[in-house]
Amino acid sequence: MRLEFEYGHGTMAAELPDSTDVFIPGETVADPPYIPEDKLKDAYLESLAHPIGMPRLSELAHKGSTVTFVVPDRVKGGEQATSHRKLSIRYILDELYGAGVEKKDILFIISNGLHPRSTEADARAIFGDELFHEFWPTGQIISHDSEDPDHMVDLGLTGRGDPVYMNKYVFDCDIPILIGHVQGNPYGGYSGGYKHSATGITNWKSIASHHVPSVMHRKDFTPVNGGSLMRTKFDEISMHMEEKMGHPFFCCDAVLDTNARQITIYSGYAKEMMPESWKIADKRTFVGENPNILALPMTYKKASVHLCMKNPAEDCMDAYGHVPPCMG
Structure with missing residues (x-):
């Protein structure tokens, strides 16, 4: 699944598992x-x-x-x-x-x-x-x-x-x-x-x-x-x-x-x-008790997508914000 996230005046793309629940403000709810x-x-x-x-x-x-x-x-x-x-x-x-x-x-x-x-x-x-x-x-x-x-x-x-x-x-x-x-x-x-x-x-x-x-x-x-x-x-x-x-x-x-x-x-x-x-x-x-995905800005020049997966093994960010190169 490929999603475009709002970022600055444009968007940033991310490839996500097909099982990801997607919440779009103003649309999903x-x-x-x-x-x-x-x-x-x-x-x-x-x-x-x-x-x-x-x-x-x-x-x-x-x-x-x-x-x-x-x-x-x-x-x-x-x-x-x-x-x-x-x-x-x-x-x-x-x-x-x-x-x-x-x-x-x-x-x-x-x-x-x-x-x-x-x-x-x-x-x-x-x-x-x-x-x-x-x-x-x-x-x-x-x-x-x-x-x-x-x-x-x-x-x-x-x-x-x-x-x-x-x-x-x-x-x-x-x-x-x-x-x-x-x-x-x-x-x-x-x-x-x-x-x-x-x-x-x-x-x-x-x-x-x-x-x-x-x-x-x-x-x-x-x-x-x-x-x-x-x-x-x-x-x-x-x-x-x-x-x-x-x-x-x-x-x-x-x-x-x-x-x-x-x-x-x-x-x-x-x-x-x-x-x-x-x-x-x-x-x-x-968004409910168990959200699957959150878009979290890291800085104005770089962003990271934190996958809060129901299966913790699929989570690419640890509790301290360290992100391995899992997003490609």
């Missing part, structure tokens, strides 16, 4: 219904008006408040006019301006983590022309620089002993806002929430505590697992950030379907909001 475009504004306003576990932004913000948006890079999330990034930012800005926040006190940071820093073209695609022209000329859209020690804050260690470094602009602001996408991740549970802050606005020293085979390829590895060691580390690191900041992140996350359309929108305190969002996201990513 249909996605939950997405929010129609004419209902999106109401959905965002409802979510922002009733955040989970914390006050709404209009109660937190006032004239003089400094606000930093943490916005995902182009890896996921869609770039259509109705994408979650574009709409959530616009409706949040409306609420902030209504509370007295001034435009000069707003900053956007593209949370690329250790990914390549975003270019001007990337920023235009992420934000759309309207937001881009509103904030780019004044230097209010920047890309996180994990190698800039002057704009990183050393927050010490988590209780587990993992180092925590954080973008200084986010640390120093009054209201840090995470814009996230809730989508299944092979290793770290779901994206968005605390995964976003633990990977997007830190540096290699912190990321090296979880993006390593000893954490990612444990014998108890299960894909899209909200209780894995890796996921637990994300939560611990981000909650440590909140403790040191003295206040929580305000999150606005959307559960997305296969075509990056919003299924539902959640806002509020990540610790309480994330489990609620996962209930919906799980409906499109759960």
